[in-house]
Amino acid sequence: MSQAFTKAMARNIFYGGSAFFILLFLALTFQTHKAWPERDNRQNITASVSAGKVLWEENNCIGCHTLLGEGAYFAPELGNAFQRLGGKDGIKAFIMSRPKDGIPGRRSMPQFNFTEAELDAIADFLEYVSGIDTANWPPNIQG
């Protein structure tokens, strides 16, 4: 095998093949950018949604929940929380109702003491997320 197969050719395939597939990946990414406006619900990104995303990040919600299936798997999926919890009010009521010291023996979301404006922002963010076209994922309302 050693004679039939040279290091120089293996090297060329590494460089050439990598360059080829990087270009292909960039071309597909370009197509993705073209397709996004139809799918990513960008028209509903308001100032409140942006503020909600910051709150989502600064409280590390992804450390327990999943969002569109990505994150930790310790707490429920929230991409469809808007539908599952019954709209904005349902989301806000759930977040507000969390006991400060948890629930004995069980998992519980912390009490974050959000203001009314912050609760609105988070609910708006989750409403925006629920409008992203995810190719019908999750399979059902339970996420």
Place this chain on the structure above:
Amino acid sequence: MMQTPVRIRSRTVVYLVLMGLTVATWAIGRAGLEGLGVSLLVLAFALLKGQLVGDWFMGLRGVRGIWRWVIVIWLVVPGALITLAFVLSERGV
């Protein structure tokens, strides 16, 4: 590496056969022929062409062992799957 000179004439015959089969395939499409029989005929042309390229152009007919058969396998397996899919679609499954 093979040091034997390549006989051009037989490769040219293969080349002409490939061109002919291509035009035939195109004509079938152009004539609007369709249906399972036609599709499988066209597929058979394609597999035959692939085999000719593998054997005569890529030079696999002068190779023994597993490498002799890689293109054949590559043609037969997808060819069989495509055939299966078209047979199923004809039956309206």
Place this chain on the structure above:
Amino acid sequence: MQYKSQAVAKPYFIAAIGLFIGQILFGLILGLQYVVGDFMFPEIPFNVARMVHTNLLIVWLLFGFMGSAYYLVPEEAERELHSPGLAILMFWIFLVAGALTVLGYLLVPYSGLAQMTGNHLLPTMGREFLEQPTITKVGIVIVALAFLYNVGMTVLKGRKTVVSLVLLIGLLGLALLFLFAFYNPDNLAKDKYYWWWVVHLWVEGVWELILGAILAFVLIKTTGVDREVIEKWLYVIIAMALITGIVGTGHHFYWIGAPEYWQWWGSIFSALEPLPFFMMTVFAFNMVNRRRRNHPNKAAVLWALGTAVMAFLGAGVWGFMHTLSPVNYYTHGSQITAAHGHMAFYGAYVMIVLTMISYAMPILRGRQAANSNLSQVVEMWSFWLMTVSMVFITLFLTGAGILQVYMQRYSTDPLPFMVVQEKIALFYWMREVAGLVFLIGLITYVASFFVGGRQPEPKATAMPEPAAG
């Protein structure tokens, strides 16, 4: 040790092992929180413990990669490191920054940490694996640049081998792709898309180059097989890794708002991602079978072979299991993902760093080539304890995942998330027990550094009949 400056690798390896211990302790806390939901609540909530667990993993692997590079590059380049002083300085900066960040996670509520570090100036926090404060991320970039400069200059001024070149390309890619961690648009679809450019293109892209280079180096050293042969294989394996892995990124784009053609592109290319790992397994065993001598460091050879097998199982087989989009539709974001993540990280990256430590540490500690037999036996025990318990962790999580997918996603009457979690608690208990065994393995591993220190090292033996090169 052939070059004095290789010694800078030692603190890197020690720090890596130290942080590894921290990672595993937090893993056990997490595992317990899965079944005793209020364990340590609200002092250390799950999200904090998880962040510490995953971030420590990344940081100690980076310590391991840097230590490996500092050990390997001088030997490959056949000259001293460009600046050992810079390497030590960067070590302390990275260690202190890492420790401060972890202390910040543990002592301050995360939102408070975001305030303190000015996250509003350039919001990058709060995304999985990229939870570090922006300032820490900047620190990582600076350390990475200084490191690349140091290693790059050494390679440029010395002998350029395929191993050091591939390692350098991998490390360069690692640094460049990390820059996408600073891109965090309001548009969640875009945010997630480019987040994967860091996460996927690291672990299923450039990190595989680093893995391949380190594995090749250890195999050259331990088997005595002709460098030409090993380097040829290295090129083919990493070529295959990038050919399949780059477009394979698409397997993360199925359900996050990206267009649906990714379901095809992602499925087809990621289905081929096990190929490079399979080739790596074949390669490692092939090289060991063709060895020209029996290296006295049997433990290092065991780690190297273990890496090749476990990387294939964890990254290859467990990855393939849920990579096709019709399957992933049901398994996405379930315990199946967790199972794959555990075995892939352990099999590919934890084990390659431990391989390098196992090979280099005896030499760094002043031995000729290997630890005493006693120390090696203890180390091989730790190999089996950790590896077997990781297999069981993966199997239990896979069991949990299959049940979860069925009850929550697939059955005609889907149950809510929390209800399902309680029904599969038994699997989480078994996972926690396997985790404890892993900790015992890790303690055994650490112990192997402290036993048999005064005993002589075994001698290398020539193979009776060297296999044809």
Place this chain on the structure above:
Amino acid sequence: MPEGGPVPSATYPPGDLAIWIFILAELLVFAVFFAAYAFTRLDHVELFNHYQTTLDSDAALVNTLALITSSWLVVRGVAAVREGDHRACARWFWGAFGMGALFLFVKSLEYAHHLSAGISLSTNTFYMFYLSLTFFHFMHVMLGMVILAAVAIKAAGGGYSREDHVGVETGASYWHMVDLVWLVLFPLVYVMR
């Protein structure tokens, strides 16, 4: 090798074995894509049959003939270098390169036509496959042309000889693969219905 009855003699195919590993990987991808096309079509027979008629089979004919011709030119190039005529080899390879350029030109016209009609990967399942398959192949033609040009330039400069021309065979093998894939792609996507 005598023409009458072939006597298989070589253990490995012509060219560097590394390129053959790469060729096999590429062929595997295309094979999966072909099978995926055929089985996805099962669920959308009407859609596939309808949109197939919107493709330009005349352009595909020209392109198929161009690729077959280029492959034959490459065969002549390999034959030339085996006779030790490296200049002729370069000329044949440049000819094949030209045929590749013709392919790219015709295919680009087709793409321009689709683009002006607002068709993209997201239009429907048929176009998703049609564009994915042909574009992936299109990129292979470009890569193949880079390889052909590299071989031709080296050959013209006397870089290959009767004794040492593995590079020529390596490039030739890759180019034949590009041709081979199109020979199946063309009937599958343009004709079979």
